[in-house]
Amino acid sequence: MSGSATYRSAPEHPTSVERLDPGGVDRHLAELADVLCSCVHGGASVGFLPPFTAADAYRYWRDVRDLLGAGGRVLLVARRDGLVVGTAQLVLATPANGAHRAEVCKVLVHPDARRDGVGRALMDAVDAQARRYGRSLLVLDTVRGSAGERLYRAVGYQVSGVIPGYARSTEGTLEDTTVMFKVLSPNPVRG
Known part of the structure; x- marks a missing residue:
């Protein structure tokens, strides 16, 4: 998957974010796999460890496609010049007492498109989708x-706590994980 096109874009080529359905995953499978492989090979701690192959990335995105088809999950992609340069997922499936919240996961930005507003555009779209589904947390x-933690703080997330040695890095060391939250709107008062 390496050797992909350079994603750096001039300001006149803005980032667009769209939601993919299962068919969209199939249509953009190679690009999605390239983003994931590039992030993992660049050291991103997103649940995968070396050796990580293109076949592993394709398998992951097919699993996501199946989850989209079952409902309860939203997949957003950021595009520049028609190419997928980033992704974010919103997991909506919760128990009845948690229908006001959602989990943000797999926020990935291709290394060639970082520090250019792609992550912020994805996070803004995550907020909009969460509101669309009535999520307030x-x-x-x-x-x-990490750079991810800095981005999340910049878009309004707060630290709930830190779990030491939570996940193994791509280098094999144990890394601390920061658990964060964002309140989109106050909880409604129920009588």
């Missing part, structure tokens, strides 16, 4: 001190 976890 978002939760996520990320590697402590």
Whole structure:
């Protein structure tokens, strides 16, 4: 999957974010796999460890496609010049007492498209989708001190706590994870 097109875009080529359905995953499977492989090979701690192959990435995205088909999950992709340069997922499936919240996961930005507003565009779209589904609380976890944590803080997430040695890094060391949350709107008062 390496050797992909360079994603850096001039300001006149803005990022667009759209929601993919299962058919969209099939149509963009190679691009989705490229983003995931590039992130994992770049050291991102997103649940996968080396050796991580293109076949592993294709399998992951097919599993996501199946979850989309079952409902309860939203997949967003960021595009530049027609190419997928980032992804984010919103997991809506919760117990009845948690129907006001959702989990944000697999926020991925291709290394060639980082520090150019793609992550922020994805997070803004996550907020909009969460509101669309009536969610008022978002939760996520990320590697402590990472660029992801800085992005999440910048878009309004607060730290709930840190779990030491939570996940193994791509280098094999145990990394601390920061658990974060964002309140989109106050809880309604029920009588």
